């Protein structure tokens with residue numbers, strides 16, 4: 001079967017910095033791929049290119065066989081890509097339910113009124129925020145604001161979910177809950193690309209990993225293969241960037 005996501009020779013420079021330099025990889029439908037590498041290796045830039053936040057200098061991105069390269073973020077959402085951000089983005093003055101209904105209005109086939117509210121309630125429950133509909137988002141703890149941001153991404157009804165360090169900064173108990181939640185999204189059929197430094201999460205969730213260093217791909221394979229690759233160990237796992 002054709003891959004859900006096909007990234008071909010993608011490039012982006014900022015001034016003289018080649019943030020993403022000839023990056024190619026594919027993501028099979030229903031799989032979780034980890035995008036890993038040291039700080040500044042180009043991972044977030046790659047997510048920004050796939051989600052349309054910034055246009056690439058060169059290369060192509062195909063979703064379900066159709067090019068999405070250079071489309072505006074709202075068009076890419078409509079094609080089926082949603083994301084979370086490294087620094088959580090929720091609307092702090094609005095209730096949790098209103099945060100999710102606002103996102104539902106941006107999907108390709110929006111829902112309104114009661115239908116949107118019911119869907120928001122279900123999505124909040126899905127991410128572990130059952131019964132929290134009326135709570136102001138600004139009152140949430142760090143993990144709960146991450147859960148809410150995930151509900152907002154799911155509200156866009158994606159085929160492909162991009163997670164930018166969604167598991168960063170969680171305590172050990174929260175981390176296990178977060179890993180279980182992401183695993184349950186995969187069981188529901190979602191395809192996921194996750195930028196992550198938390199090695200426990202990468203080991204337990206990712207079918208494959210793509211490793212970047214200074215904008216280039218240095219390894220691509222099953223998680224077990226990649227994490228024992230001598231070049232990966234030298235560039236990343238031996239350094240201080242990976243978290244146990």
Ligand SMILES: Nc1ncnc2c1ncn2[C@@H]1O[C@H](COP(=O)(O)OP(=O)(O)OP(=O)(O)O)[C@@H](O)[C@H]1O
Nearest residue numbers: 014017018019037038039040041042043044045046
């Ligand atoms: N908007 C920008 N303007 C200028 N340089 C940028 C910009 N965004 C990223 N860069 C540079 O591009 C390179 C790749 O950055 P990027 O944030 O993609 O790396 P990363 O692998 O996600 O890092 P981290 O793990 O720290 O989040 C870095 O050298 C960074 O300084």
